Amino acid sequence: MFCSMIRIRFQGRGGQGAKTAARILGTAAFLEGFTAQDSPLYGAERRGAPVSAFVRLARGPIFERGLIAHPDLVLVADETLLAHQAARVLEGVKDETPVFINSSRPAQELKAEGACPGRFITLDVTGLALARLGKRGVLSAALGAVAARLVGLKEAGVRSAVEQELREVGLSASTIEQNLTLALECFRLVSAAPLTESVPAEAPPTPLWTPQYEAPGRGSARITAPANAPLHETGDWRTFRPVLDPEKCNGCWLCFAYCPDGAIRMDRQDKPVFDYDHCKGCLLCVEECPTHALIVERETAGPRRKETA
Ligand code: SF4
Ligand code: SF4
Incomplete structure (x- = not known):
């Protein structure tokens, strides 16, 4: 204690x-x-x-x-x-x-x-x-x-x-x-852990800052570069990932339609292919799949798989 x-x-x-x-x-x-x-x-x-x-x-x-x-x-x-x-x-x-x-x-x-x-x-x-x-x-x-x-x-x-x-x-x-x-x-x-209470260093006094008025065109949020959302790889938000069992898939495209992040594409055989760089692991596709062709695998700290069918 x-x-x-x-x-x-x-x-x-x-x-x-x-x-x-x-x-x-x-x-x-x-x-x-x-x-x-x-x-x-x-x-x-x-x-x-x-x-x-x-x-x-x-x-x-x-x-x-x-x-x-x-x-x-x-x-x-x-x-x-x-x-x-x-x-x-x-x-x-x-x-x-x-x-x-x-x-x-x-x-x-x-x-x-x-x-x-x-x-x-x-x-x-x-x-x-x-x-x-x-x-x-x-x-x-x-x-x-x-x-x-x-x-x-x-x-x-x-x-x-x-x-x-x-x-x-x-x-x-x-x-x-x-x-x-x-x-x-x-x-x-679990057992109680011996705790070492840290004493943070005194912060130096900071002078008060008077905010300056900025015109709305300059002061409000703007998108400054187009089409850069894919650069944000949300795949490392995932704790569980969807994985396809191809034998059970009937090619209905429902998983594709429900994915809120466009992280599924369909291949020529009408089977989903996951973009694991951007799949956040919401598992909506698993919930919606009518044939239970999508199973859930737990992520671990190791390297993530990239796109896979
Ligand atoms: S888990 Fe969510 S984000 Fe990932 S492919 Fe399925 S629906 Fe899309
Ligand atoms: S929802 Fe299920 S059955 Fe339909 S395409 Fe996707 S994985 Fe296949």
Whole structure:
């Protein structure tokens, strides 16, 4: 457990529940008598894009605000984020900082691959969610519970926090119960981590800046170069990918029609070909395929396959 204040950063993808996980952690700590502050950062992106959420827990008032650049604990909702340049999940991490990663692979293996700082801890939260709930994707309760365990909070507070926060987002009683069971299983599978409280350097005083008026033609957002959307490779937002079983495909083109990102083209045999550089892994194509010809494969941190039929 910590002495004065600790800073926790959740790194996830839009839709995985990093924001709610942060709220669950904050509420669990609050119920144990700590001061808690949590805030999410979405950026301008959508489902699958990297997002962060920040939690500060303290024994007294918290005067610090904003992003956490020097975390005492990091939770990564998906191992694929480690290789994501823009997500910068290990920014500010020191050798002794615990870094929890949702992965089926051993911590040493992931650490050896990246030669990066931090004390890695792994647990296959997605695998457990698939086995227990039959669902992939939203991991908020489990991640919140893991974080609570790592900082040394008690199970009773986690139980109440999961129930309270999931009720607030409008989930049914049975869904909350399923998530709670998964969360408590994850809570018991990890151990409290020794935390080193960082003391951020005093920021130099910044002079106040008076904004200048800009005419709307100059001050509003504009597209300055045409047809450059393909340069943004959204394929690394994916945590699961669609894969074709050609034997079951009847060539109906429905997957092509439903893909919101134009990431499917049809070949001469009327079979879909996936552009994995841009497929975000929304899996709408899988949902809509009438013959169940599309199966779902989990992504790992290794190299991604390019276009494939
Ligand atoms: S999962 Fe399917 S529908 Fe979604 S972006 Fe990828 S190819 Fe398109
Ligand atoms: S929706 Fe399914 S059956 Fe139809 S073309 Fe796509 S993969 Fe084949």
